[in-house]
Amino acid sequence: MPIPGIRGFKDILPEEAKRWQHIEKVARDVFRCFGFKEIRIPILEKTELFARSIGETTDIVEKEMYTFVDRSGESLTLRPEATASILRAFIEHGLYAQDKIQKLYTIGPMFRHERPQKGRYRQFHQINAEAIGLDSPTIDAELMTMAMHILSALGISGVELQINSLGCSHCRPQFRQDLQSFLGTRQAGLCPDCQRRTVSNPLRVLDCKVERCRAALEGMPSLSEYLCPDCKTHLHAVERQIQLFGVPYIINPLMVRGLDYYTRTTFEITSLALGAQSAVAAGGRYDGLIKELGGPELSGMGFAIGMERLSLLIGDLQKIEEEPILFVAAMGEKACVIAARIAHRLRLAGIQAEIDYEGHSLKSQMRRAGKIGASLVLIVGDDELARNSITMRDMKSSRQWAVDFNNDIEALVLCIGEEMGRFV
RNA sequence: GUGGGCGUGGCUCAGGUGGUUAGAGCACUGGGUUGUGGCCCCAGAGGUCGAGGGUUCGAGUCCCUCCGCUCACCCCA
Numbered sequence: 290m291p292i293p294g295i296r297g298f299k300d301i302l303p304e305e306a307k308r309w310q311h312i313e314k315v316a317r318d319v320f321r322c323f324g325f326k327e328i329r330i331p332i333l334e335k336t337e338l339f340a341r342s343i344g345e346t347t348d349i350v351e352k353e354m355y356t357f358v359d360r361s362g363e364s365l366t367l368r369p370e371a372t373a374s375i376l377r378a379f380i381e382h383g384l385y386a387q388d389k390i391q392k393l394y395t396i397g398p399m400f401r402h403e404r405p406q407k408g409r410y411r412q413f414h415q416i417n418a419e420a421i422g423l424d425s426p427t428i429d430a431e432l433m434t435m436a437m438h439i440l441s442a443l444g445i446s447g448v449e450l451q452i453n454s455l456g457c458s459h460c461r462p463q464f465r466q467d468l469q470s471f472l473g474t475r476q477a478g479l480c481p482d483c484q485r486r487t488v489s490n491p492l493r494v495l496d497c498k499v500e501r502c503r504a505a506l507e508g509m510p511s512l513s514e515y516l517c518p519d520c521k522t523h524l525h526a527v528e529r530q531i532q533l534f535g536v537p538y539i540i541n542p543l544m545v546r547g548l549d550y551y552t553r554t555t556f557e558i559t560s561l562a563l564g565a566q567s568a569v570a571a572g573g574r575y576d577g578l579i580k581e582l583g584g585p586e587l588s589g590m591g592f593a594i595g596m597e598r599l600s601l602l603i604g605d606l607q608k609i610e611e612e613p614i615l616f617v618a619a620m621g622e623k624a625c626v627i628a629a630r631i632a633h634r635l636r637l638a639g640i641q642a643e644i645d646y647e648g649h650s651l652k653s654q655m656r657r658a659g660k661i662g663a664s665l666v667l668i669v670g671d672d673e674l675a676r677n678s679i680t681m682r683d684m685k686s687s688r689q690w691a692v693d694f695n696n697d698i699e700a701l702v703l704c705i706g707e708e709m710g711r712f713v
Numbered sequence: 714g715u716g717g718g719c720g721u722g723g724c725u726c727a728g729g730u731g732g733u734u735a736g737a738g739c740a741c742u743g744g745g746u747u748g749u750g751g752c753c754c755c756a757g758a759g760g761u762c763g764a765g766g767g768u769u770c771g772a773g774u775c776c777c778u779c780c781g782c783u784c785a786c787c788c789c790a
Binding site: 293296347348349352353370399401403404405406407408409413414415416417482493546547548557564565566568569570571572592593594595596597598599616618620649650651652653654655656657658659660663666668670671672680682684687689 | 714715742743744746748749750751781782783784785786787788789790
């Protein structure tokens, strides 16, 4: 009996993996231009790290983490996001001692035990960027710009950048309290979810999609009116800067985030092409978090891009240039041996070379050569060997000719290299 | 955790009101061309019809249970 894979854990098959490689390559190149360095971090951390950073009462921590006790009795968790781990590493290795400013990125799998649906899996992959040690609103704008640039560099259009400010530790508590008491007076008109949210996470009511909730919330306190002068100034500066970068955006005062650590600037990049899970990227500022995790008093700002969602948006439009392929077809025992040697030598020269392994007919080998997209086929057989030559066939033009071959593979390989326009 | 839709060869799907050996296209293998790909033609191989139980002389088809996939809610990248 075959053993199936786990729900929500998807295989990325070769055809799609090719697209993923392309995505990563483009992203890495953008990071390089923006001065971000790669950091590679473990996928397991102590559970405590996520509980403290993401928030004890968030859905992620309460019911979505893959948490288990390992053989030494310690509670570990498969990371549900990357920020906490990056900050942990940043603190643990004292990176701030070399340079207070650290621009870091990582690409890899994250794990959340949610019900899978379009664009959402239990093991999913994120491209994650963090800019640590900067209070300047310019870095906020720069990060959002960079995220947008990665998307456009991948040929993705039709996305919307939404920005909001969640306030800081000075102004948000008052808003939360006032919102909560306001919601208390409107319970009857709210959907069951929002009635629950009133207690657990009142800010979430802001972006409820249920129509009748919208109506019941007439006259509700507005977050933007509660922002303290510093937060207001910061938001305006972010706006000014992102306008200077020429990136279109909209301010969405109703957008909130699901992780507790966000302060001030938050953003989301959405696309209607994604279905219900419309966010392809999201992030924000987290000013108190590094200290909260036992590090220095430095602020930070970061974002994550969902790889699966990116892949959905790119679709099949992506024409990735293929390297040329050579197929060595062989007829007869001697020829098979020589074919394998030729292929081997070509491979060492950096050319993709394929052979037949099962003694198929020449017709069948030719069919296979065509199928895998070989541009050049070498035909080695009794006839050729008897005449000290091999046959070369250009698959595109169907032109074919004989090439001298006195059992001298090096000379042959030179000839092939010329034919394929490559250095061997 | 909740709800809708769907499970038939590797893939995409046909299979009125239950009836004999479950079909097609694509892909695969061989042949038509005793050594030549794509197009065409012929042949072949490949399926416990998601699983288990029930009704029936008889179940891919009807009933029940379970499992899986998928979309949506919740939540989020």
